[in-house]
Amino acid sequence: MKNWILLECCLGVSPMKIHSGFDEEPEGEAWYVICRFMPEDLDEYLKKTRDGRGNAPRVDGPTKQAILDLVVRPYLANKASRNALDWNDLAVLMARTTYEKYDIIIVDESQDFTANMIRGVLKQRDDESSTTFIIDTAQRIYTGGFTWIEVGLVIRPEASHRLHVNYRNTPEIAKLAASLISPVTLDEDGTQPQLAGLEDNRRPVVLCGNAPDQMAWCINYVKTQVDLTKESVTFLHPLGWFRDLRLALPRLGSWNMSKSQRAGIGRGLRMLR
Known part of the structure; x- marks a missing residue:
């Protein structure tokens, strides 16, 4: 929420109201170009390798030039004539201006960030800071791509850990x-x-029937299949459905619960719903 407010204060416009003036932004390759390169560097697209296309065919030089001349630049010019912003413009603005200086930045799902978004994040770092990117391109949703070097980062082997x-x-x-x-x-x-x-x-077991019968099955299962000295058991309930659970759990002889603990079962389970 702080970042939304930050953008609204700095840009004078609510991000939720941003609209480029078109029914929708360009799709596919054109949008990829806009989001990977800063506006002044669009011609770099003609020389760069397209990362993140998966098994899609490569785009040749003449096609790249046509995408720039017939789609990208007309879109940007039209948007400028309307004095409108799109989501990439927010990333570009953040990449050019430091609005906040953060000591620690953690970026999750980094594979779905564009190059300009990464540039925007890096611009908000303090002089002495720590930035962590959590990324798995096998989980990528959008067909984008960039290299760490082009956004100004050198990832050293000792600073990278694979899970x-x-x-x-x-x-x-x-x-x-x-x-x-x-x-x-x-x-x-x-x-x-x-x-x-x-x-x-x-495989999981799905219980049918009324709540007391389900609870009886659960209690029997815990008694016969679970060693409570080595394992733990958790019951998850929608808020308010604790009556049968409160009555049934004390029947587990190996559960040494005090009266106050039994009274608090419902309150504790509410936190786990």
Whole structure:
């Protein structure tokens, strides 16, 4: 929220009201060009390699020139004549002006940032600061791309750490995801899920019926299948559905709960909904 307010104060316009004057911004290659290069550097597009196209064919020189002359520059000129802004203009403004000086910056999902967005982030750093980019181009949503060097960064090997182990989802989901991206050529910022050593989990059980019967099944399962000296159990409920849970949990003999703890079960579980 602070950043939205910052932009509104500095630019004199609410970002939520920004509109380029067109029904929609240019798509595909043209929008990629606008967001990768600063306005004064658009001709660099003719010489740069297009990163982040996946398996899409390369765009040749004459086509690049046509995209600049017939789409990009007319769009920018029309926008300027309307005195309008688009989202890339915000990135460009931030790349040119320091509005805030941050000591620590953490950028998540960096693979979906444009080059100009990264430039805008870097311009807001303090002289002595720490900036962390969390990136996996295997998860890229938008077909963009840039190199770290062109945005002014040199990523040293000792400052880069790759996370190979997947903690986000089950082995089954990880294997499915890996099969879907296997045809994709990954760059140095992409990571294929590590599947070696993964064991298939037990499938979840879906309970039907009324709440007391479901709770009885859960209590029996905990008693017969869970070693509470080594494992923990959490019950998640929508807010307000704690009556049967309060009555059932004390029946677990290995749970040594005081009266005050039993009274606080509902309050504690509300925090986990």
